[in-house]
Amino acid sequence: MEWAARLTPQNPHIHRLLARYYLTDPNNPDFDRALYNADRAVTLSPQDYRNLLVKAEVLEVLGDKLGAEALIQKALELAPNYFAPNWQMANILIRQGKIQQSAPYFRVSLQAHPEQTKRYLEIFSQLGGGNVALMRSLLPDTPVARNHLLIFLMEQKDYLGAAAQWKTMPVQEREGYLGRSILTNLLKNGHYHEGFQFWKELTGRFEAEPGLRNGRFEEQISEDGYEFDWKFTDYKGVRLERDSAPTGFSLKLSYSDLGNSSFEHLTQSVLVKPNSSYLLRFKAKAEKLSSDVLPQIEIVAGSTLTSLPIERGSYDWQEYTIPFSTNQNSLITVKLIRKQCPAPPCPILGQLWLSDFSLQEVE
Amino acid sequence: MKFNSLSKYISAGMLLAVGGGLSILSAQVDSVKPVMVSLLSKGNVKVDGTKVPQNATVTNGSRIVTEKDSTAMANMGSNGYLFIAENSEVVVKWDDAGANVELISGSVRVQKPEQVKVNVWARSCNQVDVINGEVAVWWPEDKVKEARKLQTGESEEYRLLAQHVLTAPASTATKYRVSIIDCKTGIVAIPPAGFPVLAVAAAVAGATTAVTIPTLTGDDDDGPVSRSRP
Numbered sequence: 001m002e003w004a005a006r007l008t009p010q011n012p013h014i015h016r017l018l019a020r021y022y023l024t025d026p027n028n029p030d031f032d033r034a035l036y037n038a039d040r041a042v043t044l045s046p047q048d049y050r051n052l053l054v055k056a057e058v059l060e061v062l063g064d065k066l067g068a069e070a071l072i073q074k075a076l077e078l079a080p081n082y083f084a085p086n087w088q089m090a091n092i093l094i095r096q097g098k099i100q101q102s103a104p105y106f107r108v109s110l111q112a113h114p115e116q117t118k119r120y121l122e123i124f125s126q127l128g129g130g131n132v133a134l135m136r137s138l139l140p141d142t143p144v145a146r147n148h149l150l151i152f153l154m155e156q157k158d159y160l161g162a163a164a165q166w167k168t169m170p171v172q173e174r175e176g177y178l179g180r181s182i183l184t185n186l187l188k189n190g191h192y193h194e195g196f197q198f199w200k201e202l203t204g205r206f207e208a209e210p211g212l213r214n215g216r217f218e219e220q221i222s223e224d225g226y227e228f229d230w231k232f233t234d235y236k237g238v239r240l241e242r243d244s245a246p247t248g249f250s251l252k253l254s255y256s257d258l259g260n261s262s263f264e265h266l267t268q269s270v271l272v273k274p275n276s277s278y279l280l281r282f283k284a285k286a287e288k289l290s291s292d293v294l295p296q297i298e299i300v301a302g303s304t305l306t307s308l309p310i311e312r313g314s315y316d317w318q319e320y321t322i323p324f325s326t327n328q329n330s331l332i333t334v335k336l337i338r339k340q341c342p343a344p345p346c347p348i349l350g351q352l353w354l355s356d357f358s359l360q361e362v363e
Numbered sequence: 364m365k366f367n368s369l370s371k372y373i374s375a376g377m378l379l380a381v382g383g384g385l386s387i388l389s390a391q392v393d394s395v396k397p398v399m400v401s402l403l404s405k406g407n408v409k410v411d412g413t414k415v416p417q418n419a420t421v422t423n424g425s426r427i428v429t430e431k432d433s434t435a436m437a438n439m440g441s442n443g444y445l446f447i448a449e450n451s452e453v454v455v456k457w458d459d460a461g462a463n464v465e466l467i468s469g470s471v472r473v474q475k476p477e478q479v480k481v482n483v484w485a486r487s488c489n490q491v492d493v494i495n496g497e498v499a500v501w502w503p504e505d506k507v508k509e510a511r512k513l514q515t516g517e518s519e520e521y522r523l524l525a526q527h528v529l530t531a532p533a534s535t536a537t538k539y540r541v542s543i544i545d546c547k548t549g550i551v552a553i554p555p556a557g558f559p560v561l562a563v564a565a566a567v568a569g570a571t572t573a574v575t576i577p578t579l580t581g582d583d584d585d586g587p588v589s590r591s592r593p
Binding site for chain 1: 398399400401403404405410411413414415416418419420422434435436438444446447448470471472474540
């Protein structure tokens with residue numbers, strides 16, 4: 001191994017390679033030889049940044065971190081835009097806990113090698129206690145890096161952090177499915193108010209106030225609706241469409257299911273005051289609605305369930321009122337569902353119209 | 364390097380403790396326990412599934428995998444140095460008491476300073492070579508069996524799949540190597556260059572010890588950048 005160095009003793013390349021060999025080889029580690037060869041490489045070619053970096057590695061292994069940093073700094077002066085010196089400086093600083101100082105070097109080097117971002121986000125998170133702003137400062141200002149950080153925060157179940165990161169991203173970079181996932185998880189984890197604010201950001205409804213929305217179905221509802229809107233969750237065996245109503249629009253459900261299916265047609269999450277009393281009002285009309293188990297309106301407030309079944313038969317618009325109380329949670333879910341019958345078959349046929357949903361707090 | 368082969372068939376999957384011997388490290392190691400350690404590598408080395416550049420940082424509990432013709436050295440600061448041979452897989456952990464290395468495949472060489480405990484838990488049949496110092500082999504689930512101590516130059520195989528072993532604290536600096544071997548033949552699966560193949564294994568294989576010239580090509584073939592380059 002030393003033969004090449006003996007044959008070409010003035011070749012800095014060989015000395016640099018030997019230095020690294022003696023530093024890392026499992027069979028012949030020799031830090032003294034590593035330092036000797038690193039010194040030779042730098043002496044023979046001091047303007048080659050690679051020699052400086054290898055000597056810096058040797059010094060760091062030997063415990064001279066300041067000496068190592070100084071050499072990496074010289075390498076940076078020679079090759080300021082190259083990945084290797086920026087990366088090595090970033091790493092030696094972060095290993096000493098010098099997070100802020102490492103930031104500019106990580107920003108350069110992670111732009112060249114974005115595949116390292118995820119692993120290093122875990123390091124940044126460990127060192128910085130999960131501080132999202134700190135993590136952001138260590139990443140390059142690129143779509144790839146921003147997306148890496150967003151996904152990382154979601155994997156860490158830091159949905160508040162993910163929501164904050166989402167808001168900093170340009171609109172064209174925001175993936176819809178990620179936004180939906182953030183909202184769902186914010187609500188699942190009890191961040192109701194933050195979830196509502198995020199929903200406003202997500203949908204562009206910046207002026208929206210908490211409360212039951214779209215009670216008269218004036219706005220289109222869709223399968224893709226978000227939690228604070230009406231959304232379809234299940235339409236098997238039923239056709240849903242908008243129809244007219246005395247005060248605007250209505251939702252018309254035409255049933256033709258002959259099996260024994262359970263449906264959860266509509267849901268909407270609503271921000272409410274905790275430990276308060278409310279009235280949910282709505283109007284319904286039906287034509288030949290029949291089944292052993294009919295749809296019902298359910299209000300889920302924490303672990304409390306309040307429900308009102310829809311009447312069978314044919315009738316004109318009738319008003320219904322459901323009183324309920326909220327618990328310590330500030331989120332309820334209003335649903336239109338039909339549960340399974342005790343035994344099949346259990347067809348449901350006919351038509352149902354719903355409109356004028358409203359929520360009122362009572363004293 | 365020659366070893367006095369004491370091929371005894373004792374339990375595999377043991378932990379090795381380190382103790383005794385001369386102070387052999389010429390490097391000054393950090394006195395501060397590491398939060399993260401540096402990993403200097405050659406070739407294709409992955410940490411937690413991601414291929415890393417030749418100078419990287421690893422955290423507690425990282426899984427390091429080296430491929431063919433690839434090696435790595437983890438500078439564990441006050442816990443010493445861990446050299447990882449090619450075709451190896453290890454998990455490295457550390458705490459206030461020292462370092463724990465889980466050797467899943469391949470071979471590692473440990474160089475540890477005084478007053479530090481470095482354990483190597485081999486996941487399968489293995490061979491231990493004490494380069495300098497003393498290594499203690501324990502069987503924590505077998506309270507009857509006493510610790511076995513290996514001295515400088517000693518080498519021992521552990522082929523029977525049995526209980527793993529506790530370790531004893533170290534009192535002096537030590538160098539030793541642990542390599543996963545084939546449980547039936549005792550041959551190291553893919554011996555690294557210059558590996559001291561045991562006489563028994565060599566006779567069984569009918570092969571002579573090969574001398575492999577290590578590859579010296581570097582990973583960074585970019586040309587030097589002068590000051591004038593923007």
